[in-house]
Amino acid sequence: MDRDAAVLDDPVGESLRGHHAHLARRLGVAATYPPEVATFSAVTSDPDPEEWADLARLLGRGELADMFSCPAAPPPDWEPVFVLEGRQMIWPGGRPDHPGADDIEVVELGADSVPEMLDLVARTHPGPFWPRTHELGTYLGVREHGALVAMAGERLRPPGWTEISAVCTAPEARGRGLAAHLVSALVSRVVARNERPFLHVAEANTGAIALYERLGFDTRTPVTFRGFRTP
Numbered sequence: 031m032d033r034d035a036a037v038l039d040d041p042v043g044e045s046l047r048g049h050h051a052h053l054a055r056r057l058g059v060a061a062t063y064p065p066e067v068a069t070f071s072a073v074t075s076d077p078d079p080e081e082w083a084d085l086a087r088l089l090g091r092g093e094l095a096d097m098f099s100c101p102a103a104p105p106p107d108w109e110p111v112f113v114l115e116g117r118q119m120i121w122p123g124g125r126p127d128h129p130g131a132d133d134i135e136v137v138e139l140g141a142d143s144v145p146e147m148l149d150l151v152a153r154t155h156p157g158p159f160w161p162r163t164h165e166l167g168t169y170l171g172v173r174e175h176g177a178l179v180a181m182a183g184e185r186l187r188p189p190g191w192t193e194i195s196a197v198c199t200a201p202e203a204r205g206r207g208l209a210a211h212l213v214s215a216l217v218s219r220v221v222a223r224n225e226r227p228f229l230h231v232a233e234a235n236t237g238a239i240a241l242y243e244r245l246g247f248d249t250r251t252p253v254t255f256r257g258f259r260t261p
Contacts, residue, residue: 035250037188038118038228042098043072044188050166060085062095067162068185069096069257077102086260093260096158099230099253109259114232116255117239119247121227126214126246134211139169139181146178147171147196154198167192170215172208180208182216192220194229197238213245230255 167184185195
């Protein structure tokens with residue numbers, strides 16, 4: 031097992047303590063993002079009741095605590111919201127070959143593109159994406175006739191690693207390798223700054239798993255994503 035990958039066992043906590051510390055909201059050792067950035071929250075590996083109480087106060091009553099892949103179980107009065115089986119995949123190293131046509135133009139997406147990004151996410155459902163999610167890292171897209179038809183970006187940033195996320199393509203633009211092209215472009219950027227890419231994918235999304243395996247990603251470990259409602 032890659033020893034450097036140990037930080038990927040707690041990617042949310044490692045990100046909030048490190049690269050995303052400027053986005054962190056904290057109470058005691060519990061931490062979370064602003065809800066318009068991400069709903070992910072983090073506790074320690076063996077949280078005590080006080081730590082859960084701090085997270086509940088931090089989030090507020092009846093709010094979503096998206097614990098991502100945290101295996102710790104909250105108190106029994108925290109209402110389960112969802113459980114999703116998935117896997118964590120990592121890039122083995124080196125630069126990728128860019129698939130797809132050479133004439134695919136990739137553009138960076140900023141705050142002015144948020145309405146289009148939210149619309150594309152609403153149509154394709156790649157996973158959680160909020161009005162300020164783009165602040166987590168670089169987001170790339172492909173436009174056709176001015177319209178955003180595909181995108182992918184950077185999300186969690188544990189030390190030495192960058193998560194690739196929000197990979198999605200509009201239905202009318204699928205089957206042309208746009209997602210593969212964007213993921214490869216992000217991999218190149220991450221590797222260029224001496225970090226390694228990783229990602230998470232739902233186990234039921236067999237098409238995405240096959241795509242990532244073709245691009246060169248390896249499965250590191252199965253994960254279970256969990257969300258709860260604070261009391």
